[in-house]
Amino acid sequence: QVQLVESGGGLVQAGGSLRLSCAASGHTFSSLSVGWFRQAPGKERKFVAAIGFVGTTIYYADVVKGRFTLSRDNTKNTLYLVMNNLQPDDTAVYYCAAARVQLNDFSAYTIDFWGQGTQVSVSS
Numbered sequence: 001q002v003q004l005v006e007s008g009g010g011l012v013q014a015g016g017s018l019r020l021s022c023a024a025s026g027h028t029f030s031s032l033s034v035g036w037f038r039q040a041p042g043k044e045r046k047f048v049a050a051i052g053f054v055g056t057t058i059y060y061a062d063v064v065k066g067r068f069t070l071s072r073d074n075t076k077n078t079l080y081l082v083m084n085n086l087q088p089d090d091t092a093v094y095y096c097a098a099a100r101v102q103l104n105d106f107s108a109y110t111i112d113f114w115g116q117g118t119q120v121s122v123s124s
Contacts, residue, residue: 002027002113004096009118016086016122022079022096022115029077030054033099033106035070036081038092038120045095045108049081052103059103063089086122093117 008020020036035050049060049070058070069082079096096115099106 002032002098004098004113004115006094006096006115006118009094009120011121011123012086014087014122014124017082017084018086018120020081020083020094020096020118020120022081024077024079024098027098027113029072030074031100033101033103034072034079035059035097035106036079037095037097037108038090039095039117040092047108048094050097050103050106051079057103059106083120086120088122088124090120091122092120094120 003025005023030053033052036048037045038048039045047061048064051058051070051072055072067085071080095117097111098113099110100112101110
């Protein structure tokens with residue numbers, strides 16, 4: 001079993017920045033593909049970004065490319081998401097996710113472990 005604990009959410013104004021962290025325990029972190037999804041009120045959960053085992057390959061959703069940066073530190077069992085130029089449409093609960101699959105197979109259907117979520121709110 002893997003425990004994922006997110007932190008770093010909050011309220012910011014449009015154009016601001018936040019850094020989310022996801023601390024993992026209970027499994028060899030470097031054997032997991034990890035990433036973030038988000039869910040806005042009344043909408044389905046959507047993919048944001050994901051990173052492979054050693055951090056050399058990263059996928060982003062088109063809507064966050066150029067604004068969000070995903071990274072991982074396998075020595076600290078931690079995943080990071082730096083979010084710049086945040087906009088009101090980025091308002092959502094952000095969920096950390098981990099899967100025991102190669103990055104190419106990472107999706108909502110292959111996630112093995114979810115965090116509890118952290119709220120990100122962006123005011124206009």
